[in-house]
Amino acid sequence: MxxxxxxxxxxxxxxxxxxxxxxxxxxxxxxxxxxxxxxxxxxxxxxxxxxxxxxxxxxxxxxxxxxxxxxxxxxxxxxxxxxxxxxxxxxxxxxxxxxxxxxxxxxxxxxxxxxxxxxxxxxxxxxxRSLLIAPGAEVSIQEIRGLIGELLMLRTLLDLDPTAWRLWRGPLRERHDFHGGLLATEVKTTSRSATRRITISAVDQLLPPAGGSLTLAVFQLAETAGGDISVARIAADVLRAASDRQEVLRLVAGYGCTDHDSREWNRCRFRLEDEHHYLVDARFPRVIPESFPEGVVPVGVEEISYAVNLGTAEQCRLSNDTVDARNAELVACLDHI
Structure with a gap:
């Protein structure tokens, strides 16, 4: 069988x-x-x-x-x-x-x-025997899920323009995962058990580009043995659609994934259970430098990580039509890169 x-x-x-x-x-x-x-x-x-x-x-x-x-x-x-x-x-x-x-x-x-x-x-x-070993800490399920989330977003943008891989900035450790002109998109993934909760790992992560705007894309990925989503499958879709396969491979490797078909990165399968997009503006629950007196993080505070309950951000959730229009605007920024 x-x-x-x-x-x-x-x-x-x-x-x-x-x-x-x-x-x-x-x-x-x-x-x-x-x-x-x-x-x-x-x-x-x-x-x-x-x-x-x-x-x-x-x-x-x-x-x-x-x-x-x-x-x-x-x-x-x-x-x-x-x-x-x-x-x-x-x-x-x-x-x-x-x-x-x-x-x-x-x-x-x-x-x-x-x-x-x-x-x-x-x-x-x-x-x-060598494969039946508990996976080490070098690649966690959170890392696998995170890479898949960004690849799902990239696949959507590549459907609009095969050069949209140039908008993918996450592997380069820039502030936002996708950025073009005055527009940016941050990608988060959640599990089935943490449907409405995301973790923000930096005080400027939900800060829009200067003079621009930021959206948050949230993919709920439920781990399941029969899932149709894996790093290998979504990476293959992305590589087929991209104008430059080698550049995309280089970006994927930026997350430590040097072989998108490896068992290490494909030991988990997922099913996409939900997808929501939010406009991150003054109404969105967040911590940014302006949240502190004089607009700066207190001296001595070196790292800030916090959780956001997306149930309190319903007023910021975007309709499908608005998301499509926003993605089209982001791709249009390629003309100026």
Whole structure:
């Protein structure tokens, strides 16, 4: 079973979709037989991805190669009144769901090719060992989500002009993520659990360009195994639309992403659940230098970070037509860059 199909099935289980009720727990029959039963996809108590490999009741199973990212054990469930013994594999880290799906697909392929469940499990894990490692701190899910947010905004602008990559200033560590003339756009992303809350990391981040205006684009990206949004996919869209592929690659690398197809940057998938744009003006809740006496940050205050509840900024939310017009104005600034 291809990894993509497995992920779709696991995602369906997470949504409470159709599943076989013949087994004690919700599961999906893959149709792949081991001689002791059919391989099944299931979920852990917290929604973790699981692969159940039927083995003989009398089969001796040596010590299983579990890790911080992967739990492997033996479980017995009743199927139509008959106890079935399973080699039970569970992915413990959601960020590795994509890798686990690949591992599961390879195990099933090896079983179809004649390997026993235990042998298929052991050899596949040995081959994938280097990938089944908890991701380090070098690339966090927040960084992945943040890059995707800016790429989504860039894709929108490139649909209007293939040279719009020149407006992308975030990778260059400028104040705003997109800037042209007197117009700027700052991009923020939120998760499903933080729908109405964004974090501002500098006192000038919500300060418009001198004499100009600023909009805030907020993308709600929910992490899901079956999501259709990833760094690789959106980067591919952007590279196809851009007038200069190498310049875009250079900008993407500015965020430390030197390979947009790498597993490191694509270990999470997302679904775009919502998108809102706001005009950042005097009505918008923010902290800027003018918020302090004499318009300057107090001496000794070196960093300011704060959260904004977007529920208090509804009066600043822009209509779709206004957003389209604003993006067109921003792209028109390319004539003067």
């Amino acid at each position: 291809p990894a993509e199909s497995s992920i779709d099935h696991w995602d369906m289980l997470r949504r409470g979709g159709q599943a076989s009720t013949a087994l004690e727990i919700p599961s999906i029959d893959t149709g792949i037989e081991t001689g002791s039963g059919s391989v099944r996809l299931a979920l852990g108590n917290a929604g973790e991805l699981r692969l159940l490999l039927p083995v003989r009741q009398s089969e001796r199973i040596a010590e299983t190669p579990s890790s911080d990212a992967l739990a492997i054990g033996v479980a017995t469930y009743s199927l139509g009144g008959t106890p079935i013994r399973y080699l039970d594999m569970t992915c413990l880290i959601g960020a590795l769901d994509g890798v686990f799906a690949d591992v599961a697909g390879e195990i099933m392929d090896r079983i179809v090719g004649g390997a026993s469940p235990v042998e298929a499990c052991r050899t596949t894990i040995e081959d994938f």
